[in-house]
Amino acid sequence: MLQVSIYRYNPETDSAPYMQEFQVDTQGRDLMVLNVLELIKEGDSTMAYRRSCREGVCGSDGMNMNGKNGLACITPLSEVVKNGKLTLRPLPGLPVIRDLVVDMGLFYKQYERIQPYLQNDEPAPAIERLQSPEDRDKLDGLYECILCACCSTACPSFWWNPDKFVGPAGLLQAYRFLADSRDTATRERLSELEDPFSVFRCRGIMNCVAVCPKGLNPTRAIGKIREMLLANAT
């Protein structure tokens, strides 16, 4: 029997959140955390969480599992359970809508703020824009982000200033476009980022790197943005 403790909150019935205990029979299988939630939901249909692809590419089921952010669908119990106990909480630092579902509004707003789309003021050719494999390689480790928010909600700087600090996820995408040889808005993008909050609130804590379920490295991208800002301004 696996002992699972889950953060519960229903705004319509609960005045305050609480932790609820469940006993789950895993039949000795090394299930994913998402499977455990599904088993619990079969018995208690009120349990709310997001899920979609169940294979770690859609970014729906980011949550805090035994203290560490990650995706429930690709986190096996063997990796996360300590002393037969599993504690599930919503992603920290964002308002809770219900149970494990958080309001991602602030997170998405920061993503939108970095203008996450290619900008190129030259007329498009009749075929594709050419890009050398070396230039394309620069996007590896950047474009794979799934917007699960595990990184930004593990970042103390984002907790303190979610309205002003872009956060690791948004900055990774900011660099994805700065690094793209096809993008011509580098100067404008940089000028949007040079204030003391957007990028510079990063203190290099590297929680983002520790939790990213896709193995990406936002801290490195932030360092690269700083280098570009410096090169641009001096």
Added chain:
Amino acid sequence: MSNMRSLSFDAIIIGGGGSGLRAALELAKSGKKTAVLSKVFPTRSHTVSAQGGITCAIASADPNDDWRWHMYDTVKGGDYIADQDAAEYMCSEGPKAVFELEHMGLPFSRFDNGRIYQRPFGGQSKNFGTGGQAARTCAAADRTGHALLHTLYQNNLKNNTTFLNEWYAIDLVKNANGDVVGCIAMDIETGEVVHVKSKATVLATGGSGRIYASTTNALINTGDGIGMALRAGFPMQDMEMWQFHPTGIYGAGVLVTEGCRGEGGYLVNKDGERFMERYAPNAKDLAGRDVVARSMVMEILEGRGCGEHGDHVYLKLDHLGEEVLGKRLPGIVELSKTFAHADPAKEPIPVVPTCHYMMGGVPTNVHGQAIMTDADGKDSIVGGLYACGEAACVSVHGANRLGGNSLLDLVVFGRAAGIFIESALNEGVDYLEASESDVDAAMKRVTRWNESQGGESVPALRAELQGIMQNSFGVFREEENMQKGVGQLAELRSRIANAHLPDKSGAFNTARVEALELDNLMEVAEATAIAALERKESRGAHCRYDYPDRDDVNWLKHSLYFPADKKVGKRDVNFAPKTVDMFEPKVRTY
């Protein structure tokens, strides 16, 4: 009813996957008042799981490539019930749509000359099947769907598309004339039910793989658009045609791209034999998906399956080397380690054919307009209703879709629907407004669930439905078993009609969403079952023991399932492409 809030749009697009976002982008650019209504944040849609690529004759790998060759492959792959005017449109417009994606920023992998990387996929040929294997699938490593979906979402942000994220469409609203004039939808975050009025309603709701117990599909793929259209009385086309992808990870169902075989991987049985050489001597592991899936099941049934129970085969990739795997198939390496506990660089991946794609759907023309047939069997247009992507049956995939054609389908026809709706709106659309009773009709089932007092639980009924479909409507089908399945489904339908929703709360009530989804699964499953029973032949993905041959005399036709009387009719396949000679049906070998 009168106190229900309503929203008005020129066009409402239900579904935020690839086709919905592509249609929305077109409409947002036109300045029409458009909204995308999606039950998940758009980048969580199932398009994100597409791996291998988007097939299109952009003449990068082969400068002499020709969209007509692609069209030939598509028509042949679909076992000749793909509409040839639609296949022609998709293959000829494709390059434009792919280049647009690249201009939007999609991070395609590249060849040394800077052009988009293309890899070989199943069923691809040069020179109308005579020039050997082609490499026509444009790829961003093995994360093409992810890259495509994010690019489309990003460009919708750029063009200020309105999003109703985490809203769930419940049912279509029809006016007294039978035109679709909007839908009833629920804001999942609050539980508020809203009347969404629109001059054009686009079903871009994707597939419904969750009718099967084992599927590569996301948990959200519950055929919501198909369910809504069926309840509104509209017919569905070719619903018996379900693609079983050869390589779903054994046990987990997670997809392993055909690109693995495109890059040189192959399937082996328990003796280590590359068995596809026996079934498809020329194309081998890159034959059509239906052919490969059947061959795998044959191997397993004849006792040459792998593992303790001999119930799967192996996909061998280790000979490709870590560098190729890391560069071209990094996502597969990750998925295999996570879900099969196998490092493809060292050991083979256990795989088994797994439900993957719905070739059928809402019958449409190339502009995305939904079609129904009148009493004489003639096509007529449904006012106000459009469909694109997997939810639609244009039909470009016929009885079996080729790998990489789904992403092309959704961008080409999402775009086409957007372009057409813009011009239709410009010309002026004037439908009768829905009456209160029209709206009530669309509210019926959500009201039913909300008032349910007791009955069986949703997860149990869903599992039963998935079991029936898995057992009776899988890779191989047969009359008696399907009869049994149809009977079981009929009985299940009445039980679902009395099932219970215990949680009546408003805020983010996922139990209510799952209950509403179950209704849709039921609709799709029954349409599939009845159409499958009716088509007495074997064609493409529909393979029957009792009718092992293709029957072009009786069944070179689309099937058309009518929900009102649960009868199956036939619709002519289009054999009149505009700029090329039609492809005559031939015996399909690889």
Added chain:
Amino acid sequence: MVTNITNFGRSGLSDWLIQRVSAIILAVYTLFIVLYLLFNPGLDYATWSGLFAQTWMRIFSLLAFVSLAAHAWVGLWTVTTDYLKPTGIRVGVQTLIILAIFVFLVWGIQILWGA
């Protein structure tokens, strides 16, 4: 872009650069003082004040003081914006910090040149 008027260099980049350059100056100054103390074990007042009587040492010390002031302001400003969310309290504390830094700076200059 997030706009603000109370940070030191008016841009995150210059703040960041100031923080790093001032840190280097402070590190060098500290290292110098430590080494000086190590190599002069029986240090008496005359030697110590002799060191500070030299112009280069006064300029070096002034540079370190100014660096310390800038470094402290950038750092403490950041801390106040992280933890003090009500604007009134934050501005009040920031004013006090500026005042304190100013006093310490003037005092330092006085000590260096006042002897």
